[in-house]
Amino acid sequence: MNPKYAVVLAAGQGTRMKSKLYKVLHPVAGKPMVGHVVDQAEEAKMDRIVTVVGVGAEKVQEYLGERSEYVIQEEQLGTAHAVMQAKEQLADKQGTTLVICGDTPLLTADTLNQLAMHHEMNKAKATVLTAYAQDPTGYGRVIRGESGAVEKIVEQKDASTEEAAVKEINTGTYCFDNEALFATLEKVGNENAQGEYYLPDVIEILKNEGGIVSAYQLENKEEALGVNDRVALAEANRVMRARINHAHMKNGVSIIDPVATYIERDVQIGADTVIEPNVYLKGKTLIGEDCFIGAHSVIRDSRIANGVSITSSTIEESTIANGSDIGPNSHLRPGSDLKEDVHIGNYVEIKKASIGKNTKIGHLTYVGDAELGENINVGCGTVFVNYDGKDKHKAIVKDNSFIGCNTNLIAPVTVEENTYIAAGSTITDNVPSKALAIARARQVNKEDYFKNMPHK
Structure with missing residues (x-):
């Protein structure tokens, strides 16, 4: 396996969030979105993680600390421009680079590893992570040729009527041959509706130069959810809660009503513990075996041993x-x-x-x-x-x-x-x-x- 690098795009202000809080710091299941992304990059054994932040994003650096290197995108000129800011850190490296958006908290380490493996097995210069969407509104469309190979990715604002009808979408996560990525970024232009430098244009350039461009399609589109507003944030929280609760139940925890139980990502719970509805378990809480956590209890950053009963x-x-x-x-x-x-x-x-x-x-x-x-x-x-x-x-x-x-x-x-x-x-x-x-x-x-x- 080649060395693997992750570039996390976390420079967007997130104006649609209508918030004073930097977009990628909005929490999902008690943890900032960018924290989930970096967690999964670490679990996927990335050799280096470089996070692209914007001006005024000091709180992102404060939160992630030494878990990542940082580069600053001073002007918001598009995703290709954002990745280009990591040139000094990565341009001369051999290996595989994954580009991941900091507002995609549902992506898993398994998906990142499968994407990288698919990319390397196909000897591709670029691989895009795609998903099938019944309603593709808002997403870039993946355009394939007659052979099924990826020809290009078209942003919705630049798509023709025929292209806009395509239901295979670009999730915004990519895998690149690192040296090819930074060589091609120099060739990306901004002749489009937004006047920005789009990272998907790298795909078309590599294809036109004879490079292999591949695609890896997600089985579960929920993983690809990008959070751009409060509605999507609520949906990400719903999906993450369901995922967390399912994992605890598979590990022997009885959750009476999973829909009405709120357990944050870093919480650990022992087998045969019973949790009633409307319980909130937060932070780095550790709960032992054979406990009872009654309805309407809230537990944060605490250590609960075995056989403990907590009622409301x-x-x-x-x-x-x-x-x-x-x-x-x-x-x-x-x-x-x-x-x-x-x-x-x-x-x-x-x-x-x-x-x-x-x-x-x-x-x-x-x-x-x-x-x-x-x-x-x-x-x-x-x-x-x-x-x-x-x-x-x-x-x-x-x-x-x-x-x-x-x-x-x-x-x-x-x-x-x-x-x-x-x-x-x-x-x-x-x-x-x-x-x-x-x-x-x-x-x-x-x-x-x-x-x-x-x-x-």
Whole structure:
């Protein structure tokens, strides 16, 4: 196999998106479109990846980082002009170059490899990735000769009536002999309706010079979807979600309603986990085996171990160990770390806190900037008061403690092991081991108070 290079076209502003965000950075299944393209180029084992960006596209470079080299297309003068910007990086190299649009997030590494293999087996100078479209509107048409060989590719705006009726379309992905590509780019003109330098013109030039021009047709046209507006973006998300959910189900995950389940590309899920409808799994979330993720839960960038149950709750940048259960309607904010068999009940908020094994926080409680040991019971309505108006402070509650309902723990404070705190207490001082802390005024009953009150 020859060396393989990828040129990713990501310089277009995407005016039809009507967005302040650069087009190729619009997300599909939680990842920018150009990220999907580069992922697949990497999986296809490209030796070099060069991304063509436009002026003001620094965020594309920031996102991709060192995964790609970059060249800048200062003026938007067409796809051939864009590829020409990579001349300094690639023109003198032997090998095969794939040109891929940065707004085609559904292309797979398998397709890229099949395209390159087809190209090299046919000893072609150029190979175009095509697809059959019942409605080819908006796409360039692939024009074949009597023998079936590719003669040229015609953009819709330049197509004759007969050419416009052709249903085999150009997907915008190509494979070239690298040296032939850059030699031919010098010969491309801009005598067309747009006044641009079209990459498909390279096909016709190579054909006229006697080079072999081939085509590889996709079985699944959905892969070729190019995203130019919000309608196409929604369709790309739909297709990608279906693809992701299908893969998880084949791997042993039970998804009750795949159409209503939203799992982003980098999420990993273990076998025998059950996911109910309207669940959103985002970022680099990792979920173990035998878990239950209940309806309307949202989990982002978190690590969930085995046998965990999450019911209608939100989990962000947190870790949950084996056998714990969360919810319904609780919120683990970033930095929450739950050990084995922790119980977090109804309407509990945890933030930047470590919760020890077998500790139970049943309901209506806030735990922020705290360290809780093992076998602790936290009563209803408890508040870890961590903010003094300027700084955050930490509270520590050690093993086997019992925190009564409606307790306020004013941080910084430490509650030692085997302690009890009476319900309704406001704790401002450390509590020693094995003590009972009571911090509330004694009850006073005012006799005959009712008769002194004014009545309507």
